Amino acid sequence: MTRYLNLALICTMILVVAAVYQIKYDAETAAETVRGLKAEVDKEREAIALLKAEWSLLNQPARLQALVERHPDYLELVPLDPIQIGELSEIPMRPEPVDETTASIEDGQ
Amino acid sequence: MTRLRALFGRSRPGIQPGDAGPFVFEGAQKRSAAVSRFRLVVTMAGFAVVFGAIAVRLVMLGFAAQPEARFGTTAADSVAAARPELHDRNGELLAADIKTASLYAEPIKLVDPDEALDKLAGVLTDLDVETMRKRFRSNAGFVWVKREISPKLQAEIHRLGVPGIGFVNENRRVYPGGPAASHIIGHVDIDNKGIAGIEKYIDGQGLADLQALGFATARTTDLKPVRLSIDLRVQHVVRDELENAMEKYKAIAAAGIVLDVETGEVVGMSSLPDYDPNEPAGALKKDRINRCTAGVFELGSTFKVFTTAMALDSGKVGLDSKFDARSPIRIGRYSIDDFHGKRRVLTVPEVFIFSSNIGTAKMAQAIGIETQRAYFGRFGMLDRLQTELPEIGAPILPSHWTELASMTISFGHGISVTPMQAAVAAAALVNGGRLIPPTFFRRTAAEADVLATAVIAPETSAAMRELLRLNVIKGSGKRAAVDGYLVGGKTGTAEKVVDGRYAPTKRLNTFLAAFPMDAPRYLVLVLLDEPQRAEGAYGATAAVNAAPTTGAIIGRIAPMLGISPRRPDVDDAEKLASN
Numbered sequence: 001m002t003r004y005l006n007l008a009l010i011c012t013m014i015l016v017v018a019a020v021y022q023i024k025y026d027a028e029t030a031a032e033t034v035r036g037l038k039a040e041v042d043k044e045r046e047a048i049a050l051l052k053a054e055w056s057l058l059n060q061p062a063r064l065q066a067l068v069e070r071h072p073d074y075l076e077l078v079p080l081d082p083i084q085i086g087e088l089s090e091i092p093m094r095p096e097p098v099d100e101t102t103a104s105i106e107d108g109q
Numbered sequence: 110m111t112r113l114r115a116l117f118g119r120s121r122p123g124i125q126p127g128d129a130g131p132f133v134f135e136g137a138q139k140r141s142a143a144v145s146r147f148r149l150v151v152t153m154a155g156f157a158v159v160f161g162a163i164a165v166r167l168v169m170l171g172f173a174a175q176p177e178a179r180f181g182t183t184a185a186d187s188v189a190a191a192r193p194e195l196h197d198r199n200g201e202l203l204a205a206d207i208k209t210a211s212l213y214a215e216p217i218k219l220v221d222p223d224e225a226l227d228k229l230a231g232v233l234t235d236l237d238v239e240t241m242r243k244r245f246r247s248n249a250g251f252v253w254v255k256r257e258i259s260p261k262l263q264a265e266i267h268r269l270g271v272p273g274i275g276f277v278n279e280n281r282r283v284y285p286g287g288p289a290a291s292h293i294i295g296h297v298d299i300d301n302k303g304i305a306g307i308e309k310y311i312d313g314q315g316l317a318d319l320q321a322l323g324f325a326t327a328r329t330t331d332l333k334p335v336r337l338s339i340d341l342r343v344q345h346v347v348r349d350e351l352e353n354a355m356e357k358y359k360a361i362a363a364a365g366i367v368l369d370v371e372t373g374e375v376v377g378m379s380s381l382p383d384y385d386p387n388e389p390a391g392a393l394k395k396d397r398i399n400r401c402t403a404g405v406f407e408l409g410s411t412f413k414v415f416t417t418a419m420a421l422d423s424g425k426v427g428l429d430s431k432f433d434a435r436s437p438i439r440i441g442r443y444s445i446d447d448f449h450g451k452r453r454v455l456t457v458p459e460v461f462i463f464s465s466n467i468g469t470a471k472m473a474q475a476i477g478i479e480t481q482r483a484y485f486g487r488f489g490m491l492d493r494l495q496t497e498l499p500e501i502g503a504p505i506l507p508s509h510w511t512e513l514a515s516m517t518i519s520f521g522h523g524i525s526v527t528p529m530q531a532a533v534a535a536a537a538l539v540n541g542g543r544l545i546p547p548t549f550f551r552r553t554a555a556e557a558d559v560l561a562t563a564v565i566a567p568e569t570s571a572a573m574r575e576l577l578r579l580n581v582i583k584g585s586g587k588r589a590a591v592d593g594y595l596v597g598g599k600t601g602t603a604e605k606v607v608d609g610r611y612a613p614t615k616r617l618n619t620f621l622a623a624f625p626m627d628a629p630r631y632l633v634l635v636l637l638d639e640p641q642r643a644e645g646a647y648g649a650t651a652a653v654n655a656a657p658t659t660g661a662i663i664g665r666i667a668p669m670l671g672i673s674p675r676r677p678d679v680d681d682a683e684k685l686a687s688n
Contacts, residue, residue: 046208056202056285061345079665082593082674 191280192301193311193332195294197341198376198551204284204294204308204386206301210263210276212254216245218273225271229254232265256299257281282308284386290344292399293337293378293498293549296386305392307549310497311335338374338549343367346665348379351635354658355381358640358649364400364528365658366634367666370536370623372557373545376631376670378529380404400636403500405525408636409603410464410651411619412521412531417461417576418538419484420472422569428457430475432468440513445470448602448650461576462584464600466520473519474512481515487564488534489544490526497549502527521603522611528619532634534564535621539577539597539629542570578626585652589622589660593674594667597629598622598659600651605639615639620655624663630672635659 057063068077195204212233219225222245230236233255244252254274258266263276282297295306303312351363367377380400384391391397398404420426434455437446447465460468473481485491493503505525507514517523529547537544543561577597580586585600601619604611618637623629635655642649667674 049205050207052202053205053207053283053285056205059201060286060289061342062287062289062349065345065349080668082591082664082668085593085668085674087673 191332192282192297192303192308194334195307196334196336197290197339197344198336198374199340200336201341202285203290203337203339203341204282206280207283208278209257209281210260211256211279212258212263212266212274212276214245214252214254214274216247216249216252216273219245220272222246225273228269228271229266229274232262232269233258282386286341286344287387288383288385289341289348290339290379291383291386291392292380292401292500293339293344293375294386295499296389296392298389304389305500306498307335307337309499310549313499336551338369338372338376338551339378340376340669342669343377343666344379346669347377347662348381348383350658350662350665351379351381353661354635354637354640354654358637358643358654360637360640360654362396362400362638364404364634364636364638365662366401366528366532366632367662368532368536368547368632368634370540370545370629370632371554372552373533373536373547373560374552375529375547375549377666378402399498399500400528400638402494402496402498402527402529403502405502405505405527406617406619406636407522407525407603407606408528408531408619409521409601409617410466411599411601411621412519412524413461413464413469413601414535414538414573414577414599414621415485415488415490416469416472416481416519417457418565418569418573419481420476421457421572422484422565423476423480425475425477425480426457426472428572430457431455432457432460432465432471434460434465434467434471436467438467438470438516440516443513445516458576458579461599462580464585469520470516473515478510478512478515481518482510484564485518485524487544487562488530488537489546490524490530490534494527494530494533494547496529496547504530521601528634528636531619531621532632535623535634536632537564538570538573539623539626539632540570541567574623574626574629577623581622585650586620586622586656588652589620589656589663591624591660591664591667594624594663594672595626595675596622596624596660596663597626598633598656600656602650602652616649618649618651618655620651620659622659622663624667625672625675631666631670633659633662635662 068075192204192206194202194206197203212229214225216222222242226238226241226245229241230238236255241254257279266274267276280301282301284291284294284296291306293306295303295308295310297308298304303309347365347367351365354360355363362381364380365377366375368374369376378401380398382394382396384394384397386392400406421428431454434447434450435452437444439445445466447463447467449463450467451459451463451465455463455465455468457468457472459465460472476484482491490504491506494501504527507518507523514523533547534544542563542565543558544564545557545561574597577586577599578595579597580600581590581596581598586596586598589596589598599621601621603617603619604613605615605617606612607615616639618640620635621632622634623632635658637651637655637658640649640654643654646653
């Protein structure tokens, strides 16, 4: 009886050891992948920072102004004049369709 | 017996052989068994505790959060510490870190220093060969060859395959705007430490400590961007218009400030000539100082704004008080006269819009020396300005605040302050009398209210708004008028001191403006240093150069800042002008 029990325990132990080894191995592979991904994320972050800086460089007001001044015929952009800004209340109502019924109502009032 | 006794002898002292009674042998055997079982249990318990502890610790380790694995952390990481990005108030990038490579050599490992150097010199054309040769032949363990090289060069050097040289990645600070906001942002040294402007300020706020402890290394990506109060577009407009003005009026320098009068936020600030923070060596040139906060100037007639405000606020002068400006004031060998003398009795608004030195000096006389000094103290003009920028100039005050000094100070001579101090004090005059310390970071109106101190009464502030508007409608500020916006302002044409004397040909012109005048939101201060007469102009006073420059700035920035223009027919100040 004890012999079978021991045998079973030894078998279990071997299995468990094998399983632990496998898990450890997997974990190492996973860590390797994580390391690789992290490096990649770092690289992407750097690339993003570089692109953001470049975007900002290309969008500098001074640069845009120079471009607008150099290509007036093509871009046709001029500085905003305060006179161009209006308010909603300044927009006239849509002219009402000339219609006898509305005309008569307005006359009535 | 002896065996038993020996056995008992080893047993615990509590069990005595004498206790056994008559049936010694049986009892002894039983007891012996009990003792060994007891020992067994103790031993097992001991092992159980030890293994239990190990098991518990293992479980704990298993559940504990994995500490961040730091692979490849080298000295190189701490060379160039990470800095937070700087953004403008709308989130536009002002400064950022990008990675660059720096080339180093380990002379001790160089097989043939001369060959290595020849190869490198072939790629790095600007290398100082002789100095490098000395360094390469030394027994040093590490020398920098060139910091911050481009990726293309890096690839070429890599291809040379010279043993004993290598690259470290460093963070390099880039300023996409170049000189656009150089005096505000400041710059960093080659080790990415802030040495000027806001860059230096944020180092002082604990970033430097973090870097020293190694927390803010090149890998740190979670530094939060720092958001400033400036608006990049406004900043550009101010700089662009100042540049135009410098060219048009051949001025040697110019400065401009746009301040939010409700919050004290600096929305734009430029001082020309400036420098490109990407090449900070330019900052060392003598004329590159920040004239807005570090330079102190006698601001001339612009100071009449402050004198008039304190005269009205003290209650000793009313808007309808009259001052005799028919003849110059003589004190000792000095005489105070008007630039465009009217030679008649003037009311306060007339003194203001004709910019009468005599009238203003008499106003100062009316309020008294002590009161004048107290008001200047309240306006924050007697001490250094408190703000985030490290480059702050201290005002130059008269050594003795005599009656003559009091009179000249009333129209801006004999006291030198930074333009920022004047802007901050003027903001208080138009915003209802609340002096708000300026800031280069975001601040809400509620936060500003906590910091604000009342310096003049709201009624005085209202009177000042009318006077400033009146000066643009019919006084010296006419050329600052902008269609659709109620601009109010005051000119200042000061003669510069050259070799201890006022030089009539060297002027410092200022224009102090606020808009929209019925409920001011922004204050604009423009300063031109030694402007010359422009073609077609009749002079070189502030009215013909600083005022139109200010008008041009306001016309461009007002729509950007979301101030809606008015139709001329709603311009209530016309009514004011007819009074």
